[in-house]
Amino acid sequence: MKLSALCAAAGLALDGSDANVTGFAIDHRKVAPGTVFGAFRGAKFNGEDFIPAAVGAGAVAVVAAPEARVEGAVHFADAEPRRLFARLAAPFYTPVPETLVAVTGTNGKTSTVELTRQLWRMAGQRAASIGTLGVTTSDESVSTGLTTPDIVTFLANLTGLAREGVSHVAYEASSHGLSQFRIEGPRVRAGAFTNLSRDHLDYHATMDDYFAAKMRLFDEVVMDGGTAVIWADDAWSEKAIAHARARGLKLFTVGARGDGIRLVGRTPTALGQKLEIEHEGKARVIDLPLIGAYQAANALVAAGLVLATGGEPDATFDAVKRLVTVRGRIERAAISPAGAPIYVDYAHTPDALEAAIAALRPHVTGRLIAVFGAGGDRDQGKRPEMGRVAAEGADVAIVTDDNPRGEEPSAIRAMVLAGMGEGAREIGDRRAAIGAAVAEAGAGDVVLVAGKGHEQGQIIGSGDNVRVLPFDDVTVAREMAGTLGGK
Numbered sequence: 001m002k003l004s005a006l007c008a009a010a011g012l013a014l015d016g017s018d019a020n021v022t023g024f025a026i027d028h029r030k031v032a033p034g035t036v037f038g039a040f041r042g043a044k045f046n047g048e049d050f051i052p053a054a055v056g057a058g059a060v061a062v063v064a065a066p067e068a069r070v071e072g073a074v075h076f077a078d079a080e081p082r083r084l085f086a087r088l089a090a091p092f093y094t095p096v097p098e099t100l101v102a103v104t105g106t107n108g109k110t111s112t113v114e115l116t117r118q119l120w121r122m123a124g125q126r127a128a129s130i131g132t133l134g135v136t137t138s139d140e141s142v143s144t145g146l147t148t149p150d151i152v153t154f155l156a157n158l159t160g161l162a163r164e165g166v167s168h169v170a171y172e173a174s175s176h177g178l179s180q181f182r183i184e185g186p187r188v189r190a191g192a193f194t195n196l197s198r199d200h201l202d203y204h205a206t207m208d209d210y211f212a213a214k215m216r217l218f219d220e221v222v223m224d225g226g227t228a229v230i231w232a233d234d235a236w237s238e239k240a241i242a243h244a245r246a247r248g249l250k251l252f253t254v255g256a257r258g259d260g261i262r263l264v265g266r267t268p269t270a271l272g273q274k275l276e277i278e279h280e281g282k283a284r285v286i287d288l289p290l291i292g293a294y295q296a297a298n299a300l301v302a303a304g305l306v307l308a309t310g311g312e313p314d315a316t317f318d319a320v321k322r323l324v325t326v327r328g329r330i331e332r333a334a335i336s337p338a339g340a341p342i343y344v345d346y347a348h349t350p351d352a353l354e355a356a357i358a359a360l361r362p363h364v365t366g367r368l369i370a371v372f373g374a375g376g377d378r379d380q381g382k383r384p385e386m387g388r389v390a391a392e393g394a395d396v397a398i399v400t401d402d403n404p405r406g407e408e409p410s411a412i413r414a415m416v417l418a419g420m421g422e423g424a425r426e427i428g429d430r431r432a433a434i435g436a437a438v439a440e441a442g443a444g445d446v447v448l449v450a451g452k453g454h455e456q457g458q459i460i461g462s463g464d465n466v467r468v469l470p471f472d473d474v475t476v477a478r479e480m481a482g483t484l485g486g487k
């Protein structure tokens with residue numbers, strides 16, 4: 001494709017000579033002859049330092065800040081070069097799936113995109129999701145390493161999926177992804193907001209900044225005339241609704257305060273919950289085979305996205321009854337020798353931990369035993385908050401390690417323990433901590449192993465010294481239960 005054609009499609013003037021474009025790259029090591037290189041100032045590197053090397057490797061154009069020096073290639077200059085790069089790249093990556101929806105929020109993105117994918121698939125659509133679990137289709141799941149992949153990976157995956165015949169994609173829009181313009185370009189029919197609570201305050205200065213980053217989804221990313229599906233029962237919902245209104249998007253609110261899907265009643269059952277809802281004036285009762293208020297919220301937001309993009313109500317709500325567990329989200333891993341179920345969940349924020357504990361509470365007749373930790377090189381302020389929530393909500397709380405990365409593990413645990421009272425326990429080794437919880441669990445007890453969910457490793461060290469030690473909470477829970485004579 002010619003550079004001039006891409007400029008025309010992106011509504012830009014070409015100030016320089018035309019050339020054949022063979023691809024796009026944001027890492028100079030991936031530049032080949034004919035590449036358009038995006039040179040961005042990042043947290044660790046200044047991409048502008050690599051412009052000469054990129055041009056040397058054959059870059060025909062460079063998208064960079066106006067002050068950047070570009071010699072030997074066309075310079076597309078913009079104060080927000082990541083946004084301009086996305087605008088130029090989008091017309092190159094075609095076709096893309098017809099129906100795209102994006103989900104933002106502190107917690108529930110992965111669950112919601114995966115449940116949306118399941119609902120579409122049950123409606124007979126070729127569907128995929130992109131997020132923390134990777135690029136997932138009915139056949140496979142391929143990791144990208146990030147929740148929201150970089151713009152080139154994102155667009156290339158969309159094109160790959162479209163070529164395989166996938167017509168519907170739901171993807172996660174993390175606040176990092178939104179603020180770095182990793183998911184711009186294609187037409188996004190609907191966006192969803194799940195909730196906002198403390199996380200990532202190492203990256204965003206304040207909660208308001210964090211929220212503003214997320215609101216780019218409604219302010220800019222969802223297409224004109226698209227729909228905002230908003231969980232209405234969160235403290236930040238009203239503000240999210242205001243953003244959607246200001247942009248003129250169609251509103252579809254979900255929850256006890258929702259108008260699109262109103263949640264009228266919710267009763268936990270042995271293996272799930274009964275939901276009483278109203279949609280377009282019609283009352284419906286749905287037996288959702290997933291436990292916890294948070295999973296009900298995510299399932300209904302997913303249903304909202306499906307309805308907002310043309311789903312038929314009877315079929316959609318019928319499919320909600322057949323949803324299956326999302327990997328690592330209140331996933332029952334094993335049963336302890338005494339008969340206590342052991343659940344694995346990805347709660348790694350205070351709000352999520354509270355939600356995971358609340359999900360299990362109705363299923364506990366004895367004690368709720370929680371094993372959890374907080375990640376290194378991430379928001380430190382959330383650590384005592386996580387400790388407080390666990391101390392208040394669980395009957396036994398064991399603090400352990402969860403990806404210490406470049407930090408001293410005992411220092412992270414100490415910050416978590418600072419939010420807890422006298423009874424808190426500390427077992428750094430995660431395997432030993434899970435083992436202790438399983439050994440201790442008696443009849444009527446429930447064990448929650450929180451923080452790693454689907455993750456397959458314990459990340460230790462950083463930079464050149466990073467090591468990922470294989471570790472899977474589900475496998476370890478099974479091993480511990482098995483060793484002790486459970487299943």
Ligand SMILES: CC(=O)N[C@H]1[C@@H](OP(=O)(O)OP(=O)(O)OC[C@H]2O[C@@H](n3ccc(=O)[nH]c3=O)[C@H](O)[C@@H]2O)O[C@H](CO)[C@@H](O)[C@@H]1O[C@H](C)C(=O)N[C@@H](C)C(=O)N[C@H](CCC(=O)O)C(=O)O
Pocket residue numbers: 026027028029038039040041042043044045046047050145146147148149150174175176177180
């Ligand atoms: C803080 C952050 O978001 N960093 C991500 C971001 O880095 P950055 O833009 O700051 O880039 P940088 O490493 O400083 O480099 C600047 C530029 O120079 C380029 N470069 C760099 C080195 C080189 O030799 N050549 C070169 O061209 C880089 O490609 C980049 O364009 O873009 C990089 C390329 O896509 C990502 O790999 C990197 O993710 C790091 C590893 C990371 O840990 N990110 C986490 C925090 C993250 O993004 N998490 C979110 C949220 C998770 C959640 O939902 O909770 C996610 O979406 O996954």
Ligand SMILES: Nc1ncnc2c1ncn2[C@@H]1O[C@H](COP(=O)(O)OP(=O)(O)OP(=O)(O)O)[C@@H](O)[C@H]1O
Pocket residue numbers: 105106107108109110111112132147172194195294295297298328329330345346347348351352353355356453
């Ligand atoms: N709607 C919700 N409300 C409160 N907590 C939730 C909600 N959905 C999920 N959680 C909690 O957050 C955890 C992570 O859920 P999920 O992976 O769906 O979120 P995410 O937004 O994708 O997270 P990440 O930011 O890591 O990508 C769950 O295991 C659960 O403990």
Ligand SMILES: N[C@H](CCC[C@H](N)C(=O)O)C(=O)O
Pocket residue numbers: 147348374375376378402403451452455
């Ligand atoms: N996307 C999240 C994942 C956290 C998972 C948890 N196990 C941890 O390492 O803190 C983050 O990067 O903050």
Ligand SMILES: [Mg+2]
Pocket residue numbers: 109110111131132133147172
């Ligand atoms: Mg996720």
